[in-house]
Amino acid sequence: MKNIALTIKSYEKKGVLDKITKMIFSHDINISYANIFIENNELGSIYFELEQVKNIDKLIEDIKSINHVKSVEVHDSLNDIYGKRIIILGGGAQVSQVAAGAIAEADRHNIRGERISIDTIPLVGEENVAEAVNALARLPRVQALVLAGSLMGGEIKKAVEKVKEDNDLIVISLNMPGGITEIADLIITDPTQAGVMAVMAISDTATFDIKKLKSNKF
Amino acid sequence: MKNIALTIKSYEKKGVLDKITKMIFSHDINISYANIFIENNELGSIYFELEQVKNIDKLIEDIKSINHVKSVEVHDSLNDIYGKRIIILGGGAQVSQVAAGAIAEADRHNIRGERISIDTIPLVGEENVAEAVNALARLPRVQALVLAGSLMGGEIKKAVEKVKEDNDLIVISLNMPGGITEIADLIITDPTQAGVMAVMAISDTATFDIKKLKSNKF
Numbered sequence: 001m002k003n004i005a006l007t008i009k010s011y012e013k014k015g016v017l018d019k020i021t022k023m024i025f026s027h028d029i030n031i032s033y034a035n036i037f038i039e040n041n042e043l044g045s046i047y048f049e050l051e052q053v054k055n056i057d058k059l060i061e062d063i064k065s066i067n068h069v070k071s072v073e074v075h076d077s078l079n080d081i082y083g084k085r086i087i088i089l090g091g092g093a094q095v096s097q098v099a100a101g102a103i104a105e106a107d108r109h110n111i112r113g114e115r116i117s118i119d120t121i122p123l124v125g126e127e128n129v130a131e132a133v134n135a136l137a138r139l140p141r142v143q144a145l146v147l148a149g150s151l152m153g154g155e156i157k158k159a160v161e162k163v164k165e166d167n168d169l170i171v172i173s174l175n176m177p178g179g180i181t182e183i184a185d186l187i188i189t190d191p192t193q194a195g196v197m198a199v200m201a202i203s204d205t206a207t208f209d210i211k212k213l214k215s216n217k218f
Numbered sequence: 219m220k221n222i223a224l225t226i227k228s229y230e231k232k233g234v235l236d237k238i239t240k241m242i243f244s245h246d247i248n249i250s251y252a253n254i255f256i257e258n259n260e261l262g263s264i265y266f267e268l269e270q271v272k273n274i275d276k277l278i279e280d281i282k283s284i285n286h287v288k289s290v291e292v293h294d295s296l297n298d299i300y301g302k303r304i305i306i307l308g309g310g311a312q313v314s315q316v317a318a319g320a321i322a323e324a325d326r327h328n329i330r331g332e333r334i335s336i337d338t339i340p341l342v343g344e345e346n347v348a349e350a351v352n353a354l355a356r357l358p359r360v361q362a363l364v365l366a367g368s369l370m371g372g373e374i375k376k377a378v379e380k381v382k383e384d385n386d387l388i389v390i391s392l393n394m395p396g397g398i399t400e401i402a403d404l405i406i407t408d409p410t411q412a413g414v415m416a417v418m419a420i421s422d423t424a425t426f427d428i429k430k431l432k433s434n435k436f
Contacts (some may be wrong), residue, residue, distance in 0.1 A: 005359065036252040047356045091329065106340045121324075137225075198327075
């Protein structure tokens, strides 16, 4: 029984996905993650991460037998390659400073075999940032959020409360006015350190556990 | 006829996805992108981006009628929220400098209404970087790749050639030895500028067109 990832290319036809998922379920396999998208050459591409695959060869043979399926490829999962994601939201000078700190720290971890990605969207405005926080639940592999700004509260605070409730997510905020610091797991004054600590907090190898800290403000 | 995004929560049961996709196709709707994942509270969550939806209310009603479906939510697509993605790959001091340049430039564009994300994975080693380049085709919304290192060629060059062939993707390389500069669309010596130019190259508002340049090395 193995966890594997598959990319299936098919000529874009309604119903092919339907047939493929039915085939996968008939093998008693769980789909843990899937991506569907259309490539520019008008082929459809479907990426699946599958759990508890007993007979890989038979599965691939069966999928290949479906009409309109062009190719099936087995490879490492996106989790194996891009790993855990830290999302940095905010605007101005601070957002790139947080990212620089996180990237430098992730480089040190990844060089020793981990996989941590640092994903940033520079955004300003209460509504825009709140909407992006809400959408985090729809992004795969996210383990931490860093809020890099100088004034965040209101709708952003509500969105963070909701996303923390529904997902296992560490939230780090820069030290700022606006109410966000009341609900963040960590409040960090220096943006570079905020980025570094986000990586330390989700790393498998660091001996840093947010829950064991006596204070959450630095 | 509208393009919409839906998040459907269901109790994780094999076959629910199958029933949902069948329902969507029965409405003669195209699925342009889908994500499936399991939340920590053991609910399954499925995110769909749908094209040419005629009757949203009827579609939602029909999906809600499927056994094990807990909730259906309509919202903006990830493309509307997180927008186009630039992926930065490489290690050491240069990767965070490229990211800082790209983030500062994306901040300037996003503040005027665009949505550009800067996603970075610090990685070293020919095999690791080549594998991450190959996996780009399985990531959604990627429009540009920046290779931030001091020696890249061999398997990385082959992976970049393949990914460029299969996808609409602008590839920017730092000026370095190793063969990667032979196939990159742009070769930039300064890492900050490489990040800035990656944003300019994919932006809707910038008047910068790589194809119109007389030289591709700066």
